[in-house]
Amino acid sequence: MTDQAVDNSGAATVTATATAAGSAAGSAHDWGSGEFLGRKRELKELRADIERTGLDTLTGRKVPRARVLLVAGRPGSGRTALAEELARSLADDYPGGALRARLTAPGGERVPTEETARGLLDDLGIAAPAGADADTLSEMVREALAVRRVLLVLDDAADAEQVDPLLPDNPDCLVVATAQGPLTGIPDVRPCTLGGLDTASAVALLAHYTGKVRITVDPTAADALAEECGGQPAALVLVGGWLSNRPKSSVADVTKHLRELPDDPEQPQGTGPLARALRLVYESLPQPAARILRLLALAPAGLADAHTASALAGCSVSAAQTTLDDFAVQGLLHPVDGSVPQYLVPGCLAPLLLALTEAQDRPAERQLARARMLERTVRQLQSCRAVTDPEGSPARKKLAGLPRALRFTSPAAAAVWLRERQPALLAAARAAVGDGELDTLARRLVAALVRALAAHRGTEAAAPELYGLHRLVLDVAERRNLHREKAAALLNLADLDAQTGRTTEALTRYRAALDAGRTAGDPYATARAMESVGGTYQEMGDFSRASDWYGRALALRLTRGEDEDGARLYGRLGAVHTYAGRYGEALRDWRAAASGLRRLGDLPGHARALSEMARVQEYAGRPEESLRTCQEAVEWARQAGEVRLQAALGLRLADTLDRLGDPTAARLHRGAAERLMEEEVPAYEIRSASARG
Structure with a gap:
C-alpha cells in the first residue's frame, strides 16, 4: 500500500x-x-x-x-x-x-x-x-x-x-x-x-487504499462516497483505510453507513464529514485499540511513541507498538521520520479525539492516564541520564534493575532518543506544570529532563532549553510556596541571564533569590545569592557595592565554618579592591586568601594568591616586596609540583626583575621558566580571582 x-x-x-x-x-x-x-x-x-x-x-x-x-x-x-x-x-x-x-x-x-x-x-x-x-x-x-x-x-x-x-x-x-x-x-x-477535492481526485485518493478494482466495479458508489466525505482529504483517508482493512465491504456499504451516522451538534460547522469518518473508524476498533486512540489526544505536542501509548492506556509496550503501527496504516496517525519510532496525531483529529475521551473517560481516569505517562517519562529520562555514568557506578547498577524496555543500549542510543523526543519531552513538562494538579510529578519530570540534557548536551549547549525548564520550576515553586526551590530556580535563571549579557535582569533575579533563600532559611542559597549580587555589581563596575555584598557573603560563610568558600571570597574581595585602587585593603584580603588556602592544603591556590599579592604590591609601588612575594609564590608552586604554574610565575618574576633593573637575574629566571614549559603547551596564565565563579 x-x-x-x-x-x-x-x-x-x-x-x-x-x-x-x-x-x-x-x-x-x-x-x-x-x-x-x-x-x-x-x-x-x-x-x-x-x-x-x-x-x-x-x-x-x-x-x-x-x-x-x-x-x-x-x-x-x-x-x-x-x-x-x-x-x-x-x-x-x-x-x-x-x-x-x-x-x-x-x-x-x-x-x-x-x-x-x-x-x-x-x-x-x-x-x-x-x-x-x-x-x-x-x-x-x-x-x-x-x-x-x-x-x-x-x-x-x-x-x-x-x-x-x-x-x-x-x-x-x-x-x-x-x-x-x-x-x-x-x-x-x-x-x-480550498474547498473539497474534485470528484476524480477524491476517487483516486480512495483507490490508493481500496485498490482500483473495488472502485471500477462500482464507480457510482465511489463518486457518492467522495461526495459524502465532502471531498475532504482527511475524511477520504480515514474511510479508505477502513475499507483497506475490510476487503469484503463494498464502497456502497460504507457510503450507506456514513449517511446513517448523525452529525455531532457540538462540533464546529464544516467538520461533519471528518467527524463521521472518524466515528466510523473508531466504532469498528476493538475496545483496547479504541481506548488507546482516544487517549492519544493527551500525548504531549501530539507526539506519541509506544511508551506513551502504553502508559496512557495501561497496556504492554509491544501491544501499544502494534496498535500504533495499525493506526498509521489506517491514516489515523502520521509516522515521524527518525531513529526512534514515533507518530504525530493529526491536528484535525486531535480535537475530535479529545472530545471522545472527555465523553467516555472520567476526569479521574484521564488524570491517572496523564500521571502514568509522566511517571514513565521520568523513568525513561532517569535511564537516559544513568547510561552516561561509568560502569559500576550506583546509577548504572540501578539502571540494570529497570525493565529492558526502559534501558538504553549505549549513551549514543540515549542521546538519539533524547534529541528526537525532545519536542514531546518539553511539551510534557509544560503541560504537567500547566495542569496544576500534578506538581510533584511535574517537578520530578523537569528535574530529570534537566539532568538528561546537561549530561548529553552540556549545560552551555542546552542553555535555551534549560532556561525554559527553570522557569517552569519557578512557576511551580511560586504556586506551592516552595521557597527553597524558588531560590534555586531564580539562581539558575539569573546565571543564564548573566551569561547572555542581561545584567540588569540577572541582578533582579539574584536579589529575588536572596529573599527566597532567607524566607526558606537556606544558608547556602542565601550566601550564593549574596555572592552573585556582588559579582553582578563587579560586572557593572560598581566596586563599592560589589565589595559590600562579597563581605556579607564572606561573613555568612565564615560563620558556618565554610573555610574553602571563605578563602575564595577573600580572593574576590581582593580583586575588587584592586580594581578600585584600594591596594591596602586588596593586600589584606589576598593575604587572608593565601593563609586560608595554605591551611586547607591547597598549595597551588596558595601560590596563585601570593602571585596576586605580588601584583598588587607592584601596583602600589612596592617593587622589592613584590619581588619577595613572587619568589615565595614560585617556591610554593615548586613544592606543589605545578610545573606550568611554576614556569608562569618564573616569567612574572623575570618581568619584575627587569623593572627593578637586574636584567642578568631576569634572564636567568626567564630561561629556567622556558625550560620548564613544554613546547606544545602554552604557558599557564595566572588569572585574577575576579573572574566570575
Missing part, C-alpha cells in the same frame, strides 16, 4: 514514500515527494500570484519584504499538502533552501513566537541566546534571512500576529502560509481558499 503524505491538519492529497511530521514547537520537517492529486487550479493561481505586481510596485515604492502566499482552508482540507507541493515545485528557485515551522500545536494551542523563531534559527545553524524574548529572536531570524534566498513555509497560522514578526525583510524570499482564514493585517495577501 502506498503511504499518504498527510498535512499537519490531517489532510492528504499527496502520495509519498515517506513522511516526517514537524513538531509542535515549530521545527523543520521534510516531506517525501510523489504524485500530487488534484489542486491544479489552485497551484496555477499560487504560481501566478508570485509574479503578480504588488501594491508597492504599483505605487512606485521599493518592495520592502518577502511576498506572502496564503493557502486557506479548514483543518483536513489539504492546505499543508498543497503548500508543500508548491514548495517542492519551487525548490530550484530558492538556492537557500526551504524552512518550515508549525505555528499551532495539534491540540490547537498557539506556538509562541520565540519557540518558532528559535526552531528556525536552529535550522539555520545559528545559536540563539538562552532566555531571549520573542522580539530579539524574531529579529535574528529576519537578519539571517536578509542575506539568503529561501522559501519559508509557515503552517497553520492562527492570525497575522504570528506571521508578521517572521517575515523576511528581503523581497528575494517567499513565504507560503497556511491558515483557516485570511491573515488580516498583512498587506497585499490574497488567500487561495
Whole structure:
C-alpha cells in the first residue's frame, strides 16, 4: 500500500514514500515527494500570484519584504499538502533552501513566537541566546534571512500576529502560509481558499487504499462516497483505510453507513464529514485499540511513541507498538521520520479525539492516564541520564534493575532518543506544570529532563532549553510556596541571564533569590545569592557595592565554618579592591586568601594568591616586596609540583626583575621558566580571582 503524505491538519492529497511530521514547537520537517492529486487550479493561481505586481510596485515604492502566499482552508482540507507541493515545485528557485515551522500545536494551542523563531534559527545553524524574548529572536531570524534566498513555509497560522514578526525583510524570499482564514493585517495577501477535492481526485485518493478494482466495479458508489466525505482529504483517508482493512465491504456499504451516522451538534460547522469518518473508524476498533486512540489526544505536542501509548492506556509496550503501527496504516496517525519510532496525531483529529475521551473517560481516569505517562517519562529520562555514568557506578547498577524496555543500549542510543523526543519531552513538562494538579510529578519530570540534557548536551549547549525548564520550576515553586526551590530556580535563571549579557535582569533575579533563600532559611542559597549580587555589581563596575555584598557573603560563610568558600571570597574581595585602587585593603584580603588556602592544603591556590599579592604590591609601588612575594609564590608552586604554574610565575618574576633593573637575574629566571614549559603547551596564565565563579 502506498503511504499518504498527510498535512499537519490531517489532510492528504499527496502520495509519498515517506513522511516526517514537524513538531509542535515549530521545527523543520521534510516531506517525501510523489504524485500530487488534484489542486491544479489552485497551484496555477499560487504560481501566478508570485509574479503578480504588488501594491508597492504599483505605487512606485521599493518592495520592502518577502511576498506572502496564503493557502486557506479548514483543518483536513489539504492546505499543508498543497503548500508543500508548491514548495517542492519551487525548490530550484530558492538556492537557500526551504524552512518550515508549525505555528499551532495539534491540540490547537498557539506556538509562541520565540519557540518558532528559535526552531528556525536552529535550522539555520545559528545559536540563539538562552532566555531571549520573542522580539530579539524574531529579529535574528529576519537578519539571517536578509542575506539568503529561501522559501519559508509557515503552517497553520492562527492570525497575522504570528506571521508578521517572521517575515523576511528581503523581497528575494517567499513565504507560503497556511491558515483557516485570511491573515488580516498583512498587506497585499490574497488567500487561495480550498474547498473539497474534485470528484476524480477524491476517487483516486480512495483507490490508493481500496485498490482500483473495488472502485471500477462500482464507480457510482465511489463518486457518492467522495461526495459524502465532502471531498475532504482527511475524511477520504480515514474511510479508505477502513475499507483497506475490510476487503469484503463494498464502497456502497460504507457510503450507506456514513449517511446513517448523525452529525455531532457540538462540533464546529464544516467538520461533519471528518467527524463521521472518524466515528466510523473508531466504532469498528476493538475496545483496547479504541481506548488507546482516544487517549492519544493527551500525548504531549501530539507526539506519541509506544511508551506513551502504553502508559496512557495501561497496556504492554509491544501491544501499544502494534496498535500504533495499525493506526498509521489506517491514516489515523502520521509516522515521524527518525531513529526512534514515533507518530504525530493529526491536528484535525486531535480535537475530535479529545472530545471522545472527555465523553467516555472520567476526569479521574484521564488524570491517572496523564500521571502514568509522566511517571514513565521520568523513568525513561532517569535511564537516559544513568547510561552516561561509568560502569559500576550506583546509577548504572540501578539502571540494570529497570525493565529492558526502559534501558538504553549505549549513551549514543540515549542521546538519539533524547534529541528526537525532545519536542514531546518539553511539551510534557509544560503541560504537567500547566495542569496544576500534578506538581510533584511535574517537578520530578523537569528535574530529570534537566539532568538528561546537561549530561548529553552540556549545560552551555542546552542553555535555551534549560532556561525554559527553570522557569517552569519557578512557576511551580511560586504556586506551592516552595521557597527553597524558588531560590534555586531564580539562581539558575539569573546565571543564564548573566551569561547572555542581561545584567540588569540577572541582578533582579539574584536579589529575588536572596529573599527566597532567607524566607526558606537556606544558608547556602542565601550566601550564593549574596555572592552573585556582588559579582553582578563587579560586572557593572560598581566596586563599592560589589565589595559590600562579597563581605556579607564572606561573613555568612565564615560563620558556618565554610573555610574553602571563605578563602575564595577573600580572593574576590581582593580583586575588587584592586580594581578600585584600594591596594591596602586588596593586600589584606589576598593575604587572608593565601593563609586560608595554605591551611586547607591547597598549595597551588596558595601560590596563585601570593602571585596576586605580588601584583598588587607592584601596583602600589612596592617593587622589592613584590619581588619577595613572587619568589615565595614560585617556591610554593615548586613544592606543589605545578610545573606550568611554576614556569608562569618564573616569567612574572623575570618581568619584575627587569623593572627593578637586574636584567642578568631576569634572564636567568626567564630561561629556567622556558625550560620548564613544554613546547606544545602554552604557558599557564595566572588569572585574577575576579573572574566570575
